[in-house]
Amino acid sequence: MLIAGFPAGAWGTNCYLVAPAAGEECVIIDPGHRAAPGVEETIAKYRLRPAAVILTHGHIDHVASVVPVCGAHGVPAYLHPDDRYMLSDVERALGARIGQPLLGELTMGEPDDLRELTDGSTLELAGLSFSVAHAPGHTEGSVTFRTPEAADIPPVLFSGDLLFAGSIGRTDLPGGDHAEILRSLARVCLPLEDSTVVLSGHGPQTTIGRERASNPFLRELAAGHGAGETPAPRRGM
Numbered sequence: 001m002l003i004a005g006f007p008a009g010a011w012g013t014n015c016y017l018v019a020p021a022a023g024e025e026c027v028i029i030d031p032g033h034r035a036a037p038g039v040e041e042t043i044a045k046y047r048l049r050p051a052a053v054i055l056t057h058g059h060i061d062h063v064a065s066v067v068p069v070c071g072a073h074g075v076p077a078y079l080h081p082d083d084r085y086m087l088s089d090v091e092r093a094l095g096a097r098i099g100q101p102l103l104g105e106l107t108m109g110e111p112d113d114l115r116e117l118t119d120g121s122t123l124e125l126a127g128l129s130f131s132v133a134h135a136p137g138h139t140e141g142s143v144t145f146r147t148p149e150a151a152d153i154p155p156v157l158f159s160g161d162l163l164f165a166g167s168i169g170r171t172d173l174p175g176g177d178h179a180e181i182l183r184s185l186a187r188v189c190l191p192l193e194d195s196t197v198v199l200s201g202h203g204p205q206t207t208i209g210r211e212r213a214s215n216p217f218l219r220e221l222a223a224g225h226g227a228g229e230t231p232a233p234r235r236g237m
Contacts, residue, residue: 001128001153002026004042005199009033011061014201016158018128018147022046025126028053029145029158030201031065039069051126053077053111056160056201057142058086059173060108070111080117080134082175083141084110117143133188135162137181138169144188146196154195157208163189163198165206168217186221 005016008031015035019026026048031039043050050073053066058079063086066077079087087110117123119134123145130145138161145158161169162184171178194209211218 001147001150001156002046003156003199004046006038006042007202008035008038009061009064012202013061014199014203015039016199017042017046017048018126019046019048020127022048025049025051027051027125027128027130028069030056030062030160031069032062033060033064035065036068036072039065040072050075052123054117054123054125054130054145055079055083056144056158056162057139058083059139059161060086060090062160062201063087064108067109067111070113076113076115077111078115078117078123080141080143082136083139084114086139087114119143130158135160135181135184135188136175137171137177137179137184138162139173140175142169142184146192149193149195154197155193156197156199157189157192159189159198159200161201163211163215163218164200164203165198165211166215168215169201182217182221185218189218190221 002019002021003016005014008015010033013032015031016029017026028039028050052075053070055063070077088108090108117132121132123130129148133144135142135144142160142162144162147156149155171181192208196208198206212222
């Protein structure tokens with residue numbers, strides 16, 4: 001499996017292109033702010049053919065390039081319905097104005113073909129399989145995507161802004177809920193194998209085993225205690 005990722009835009013949001021191998025169809029995950037040039041460069045470098053865009057949640061730093069990317073390649077986008085409003089109402093999604101210079105460079109709205117993600121479903125795209133888990137807390141419609149384990153290849157969790165290396169997503173924006181994100185972490189992340197590779201919306205990759213041992217929030221949950229209200233270091237939105 002080929003996974004090519006790069007940080008994009010003002011918030012350094014990780015955008016990933018995933019394919020069975022170079023020269024094949026691919027899935028694009030979270031084309032955010034100023035991600036379109038990086039997407040095109042990666043497509044050209046690995047001779048990829050986009051099949052779909054899948055979104056971990058609706059914050060602008062993860063979806064700002066979804067319209068131009070989908071339009072350029074004629075592909076659908078997938079998003080949980082609870083975050084759909086964020087595609088066209090940025091300020092409601094953030095609870096604040098983001099500033100006219102930044103707003104003016106965005107192409108917001110819905111792509112022509114927008115499809116819904118549902119908890120527990122499996123996406124079969126570009127010869128790949130992604131298990132979808134609804135994981136609210138950062139936003140109401142946050143989801144994760146997980147690939148199955150294969151021969152000599154550990155499973156991969158695309159965690160969006162649910163789980164980071166050493167931290168978790170912020171919950172102080174509209175739709176955020178600290179208790180809810182802890183429940184999502186316990187339900188979605190803790191049952192996974194330690195070998196599961198975690199590719200987050202921001203920052204470096206990690207593993208479930210490393211986070212189980214060192215992430216203060218997962219450590220508390222694994223010990224059977226609810227993590228307190230200590231805020232996590234903020235990344236992105």
